[in-house]
Amino acid sequence: xxxxxxxxxxxxxxxxxxxxxxxxxxxxxxxxxxxxxxxxxxxxxxxxxxxxxxxxxxxxxxxxxxxxxxxxxxxxxxxxxxxxxxxxxxxxxxx
Numbered sequence: 418x419x420x421x422x423x424x425x426x427x428x429x430x431x432x433x434x435x436x437x438x439x440x441x442x443x444x445x446x447x448x449x450x451x452x453x454x455x456x457x458x459x460x461x462x463x464x465x466x467x468x469x470x471x472x473x474x475x476x477x478x479x480x481x482x483x484x485x486x487x488x489x490x491x492x493x494x495x496x497x498x499x500x501x502x503x504x505x506x507x508x509x510x511x512x
Contacts, residue, residue, distance in 0.1 A: 421464065423453045423482065429464040436476060448499040450479045457484035 419435050421428040432451070439449055451473045453464065466482060473480035479499070 418450045418452055419478075420452045420454050421469075423455050423464050423469075424458050424461045426463045429469065432472060436478075448479065449477075450481065450495070450499075451476075453480075453482040454485060456482040457486055 421432060453469050470480050
């Protein structure tokens, strides 16, 4: 999971280097989620949904926005589901 603060552009500006590190240090089939945090502070937004979504699309990332105050569990469930699907594809059960 790569998480940035939608109210602080400086965190968004680090995404390219974080993504490079993540790709260099993980399995090539690793599913990477880009998560914009603090969506409850939309009035203080410094990074638009559209630009973050475009970054995610250009880099093959799954993109979501959330608030740590609500629905955090949903993103971890999505991450676990993606991991399980990947494991099943890489290591199918013996027939």
